[in-house]
Amino acid sequence: MRIAILGAGAIGGVLAARLATAGHAVAVLARGPHGEALRRGGIALATPQGEIRARVSALASAAALAEPDVVFLCVKAADLPAIAAVLPEAVRRAALIVPVLNGIPFWYRPDTLAAPLRFADPGGRLACLFAGTRLAGGVAHFAAEMTAPGRVRQTSGGRLVLGPVGRGLAGRGPAGATADDCARIVAALNAAGVEAEVTSDIACAMWTKLVGNAAFNPVSALTGATMAQICEDETLLGIIRIVMAEVMTVARHHGVMVPVSIDQRIAMARRIGGSKLSMLQDLERGRPIEADTLLGAVAELGDCAGVATPIVDMLRALVVMRASRNLAGRAA
Template sequence: MIYGAGAVGGVVAARLAMAGHDVAVVARGAHLEAIRRDGLTLRQPSGDTVVRLDAYEHPAGTGKDVVVLGMKGMDTAAALVALEGFEGPVVCLQNGVANERAALRHFPDVYGVHVILPGSHLAPGVVEAHCEPVPGILDLGRYPAGTDATAQRLAAGLESAGFVSQPRADIMRWKYRKLVLNLGNAVEALCGRVAGLDEAAAPVQAEGEAVLRHAGIDVATQEEDRQRRGDIMRWPSDAARAGGSSWQSLARGTGTVEADYLNGEIVLLARLHGTAAPANETARRLVQRAARQGLPPGSMTPKEFLDAVEAVTLRTIGRS
């Protein structure tokens, strides 16, 4: 059961179903209605495939033996409550590092996935995988650490659906590396995919690296990440991908973004360890406000964002 069939969960659900696995999805709203009516459309560079699969509004009664959480972090708590009574493994196919710990409060067998899957979900009933022939790298492992026969089985299932996947005993090291990359999501959503975006995101990500070091957290290195990715992910030359997950949330006008569980994770760690994270707090606060106000992606310029970071940093220094 793929609980949350958006850009990542939807692509995984479609590919697993196409490979012959028994898959159901839990979705909501117009997306659920479209899947029930027309099927789930998987859009890939080589063309569209319509996949017919069972779609539910609630996870109770789906009868599946594995639950894969595909929703954003702010929706995890409600999903775990809805899953009360489920007895199988729970797999966190999610960005951030807080979902696994939350799931472990409810379930004994929890697995984390290091998600490298460029995808989009902008229209009901449609998900897009931007890379082909390999749509993504989905390494996984037990939380908090280790591998087992279930991890091997899950990785084999993903491999059969065209993903690259291997069990990793140290999966959280890799998820923290992905967290650093995802810290730029809020900046991309605020500024859009424009010139100067990388410069605007740089202080947010550098601050994240510094906070993780200060907290003594073991993080996979940038070189390890580069080696793992290698040349596996191939983008078509004419690919015109939408922005990342937070950009897509603003574009769809969902009213929410995942920043509390990305930038907010760095802010929390900084406070727990006696320091501050003004750049990430600025990104978190501004993108949450943009979501509440229904602002589209690109509501501020990179310079405006950097000016806001500088102002908050100066106030933080003044307080200390």
């Protein structure tokens, strides 16, 4: 299978290494020192079971893609519009496209909304760019981080959930992949050592992950604490519980009952251990944080449903200021 991975950070790196090792032709969008490292020595994935090293084709531009069978979009939400805009038309029309994004994705638009979410798809640009494509939603549960150019460390087994977007765009955007499309990719992932499954309710899978992401990520970014350190602090866990409750209430008002309790979600976090969360990793590397899709879109959906989200709002204001001052300090 010909596979393109746009965004070879932690998640993209795990997928690239596993799929290339399984014999698939993998092309990766990567620039700068990371792209050079991939061209020179391939990608190295450190796992609890040992190191995997695989050769991949490193591309400097999405415009250079040559008719892949599937495209995984593993970039940050802020980078997606620019990359989507230069995807060749033939790729957008023929390939199965799988965005694997944090937070509320651009394709999510329940019947309760009349327009794209400002914080997930400003102006509806992405919905337009992907109109008519075979698009499947992807939700990744991996504890992984980039440790150096060309090197990724995965600290837990991880799982990738795929599913048709169905009525996620209520007929106002991507045509959507079928369950059979998703099943073919899931079979390839499982054969490559990536635990994967197909769901008939990708929106529920997205909200279930978001309950934890919207709570733990900003707290980690503000405190510098790992998941394990947060879980050991009862005061921080009190904040985590309030945020989770706000997110679950918003989800419920948009027709999604998150199938795990707050205590169960925290227990899942404890099992992840001492991993750094993605928002903290972004801060430490001087990259933009995903406050809009993780927090802003939740608040926006809350407003649409008449649900107040005061702690989500507060955390977003704090992490946005923290990130702004961090970037200003690096530029000084």
